[in-house]
Amino acid sequence: MQMSLKIRKNRSVALLEPCVLTECMAIIAGAWAPNVIWHLRAGPRRFSELRLDIPPVSAKVLSQRLKELEARGVINRTIQPTTPPSVEYALTATGEELVPAISAIVDVGHKLKMGVTGSAVQSQAVD
Template sequence: MGLPVRKNNASIPPTCPLSESMALLRGAWAPNVIWYLSAGPRRFGELRHDIPRISARVLSARLRELESRSLVTRRALDSSPPSAEYALTELGRELLPAIQALANVGEKVMARRAS
């Protein structure tokens, strides 16, 4: 027989701010794409070169999703063949310290495994 579930008396906001922030980063490779755009605008092919393990299909989907979440802007370039350049928005740049903190933890985990 299990224990009864107690009622939580904490005031709960209508939506959790942490969940809202994490929803911005959902999707495979989304933090990586944001990270590689942190140094400045990049074209699709440049991002494929930056993240060699990502497929063109997934990168394209991720860029569209990040654009729909207002984290990335897409600017069509007047070139032949047609090309586009992607850049972070202000909201996208606000996520960089959190992504950097996660990367720092990852470096520590990798260092522990190596020793």
């Protein structure tokens, strides 16, 4: 006789609109998007500066990502009145709001890289 497992109630707080989580994750899930946001957190950068900040990214992918982030309202693109004209990218207020989330992901990434797991952290706290 096989017993079926009882479905447990999900105790997490329900999102008012499930699509908002998906929308936000879609922004930072794009290749190199978190890196772009991370490097713009300290102020405006030009395209060539971002290429230096993120060496593995190709010019094509960086250009695509900047266009996507601008279209989603995460960054602003401003043409500077220089000779020749130059373009700067900066975080919008919405983009700034993503920085703490990406910073938290970076912190967890450091822990994972060091091999610290949840059980290791708990056992260290008990000692």
